[in-house]
Amino acid sequence: MDNELKIKMYSFTLDCRDPEALAKFYAALLKWEVEVINEDWAYVFPPGKKQGSYPCLLFQRNPEYVPPVWPEEPGAQQQMAHLDFAVNDLEEAVKYAVECGATVSEKQFSKNWTVMFDPAGHPFCLCQMKSLMESEHFALL
Numbered sequence: 001m002d003n004e005l006k007i008k009m010y011s012f013t014l015d016c017r018d019p020e021a022l023a024k025f026y027a028a029l030l031k032w033e034v035e036v037i038n039e040d041w042a043y044v045f046p047p048g049k050k051q052g053s054y055p056c057l058l059f060q061r062n063p064e065y066v067p068p069v070w071p072e073e074p075g076a077q078q079q080m081a082h083l084d085f086a087v088n089d090l091e092e093a094v095k096y097a098v099e100c101g102a103t104v105s106e107k108q109f110s111k112n113w114t115v116m117f118d119p120a121g122h123p124f125c126l127c128q129m130k131s132l133m134e135s136e137h138f139a140l141l
Helices: 019-030 090-100
Strands: 011-016 033-038 041-045 056-061 083-087 113-117 123-128
Touching: 011 019, 019 033, 019 041, 019 056, 019 090, 083 090, 090 113, 090 123
Parallel strands: 011 056, 083 123
Antiparallel strands: 033 041, 041 056, 113 123
């Protein structure tokens, strides 16, 4: 019998007011599949994968959710985390994200990544990583 402790990443969870709508945004952005559990929970996962075979993005209803302010401002709701997505063409990825419903932050700090906001106001970054994505070591979907 195997008694070794096992801990594996299952999901990254984002609070929001409308889990289904936010799941549909990320499904469009990543070209992943959506599963709506109920009005309080939805998630997205890579196409053709079974639940739990790969970490998912999980969306949890929080009626009191307040979008963070970025860049941070004293006294305002702060971000606790953000997602980074590797892209092979930053300009095209930004255009596509906007078509999916994202907005571009007015403040930017690099030419190698673009800070964006999802429809619920969570910041995320599109990061120019063409060489990494084309390497044999890059396994993420």
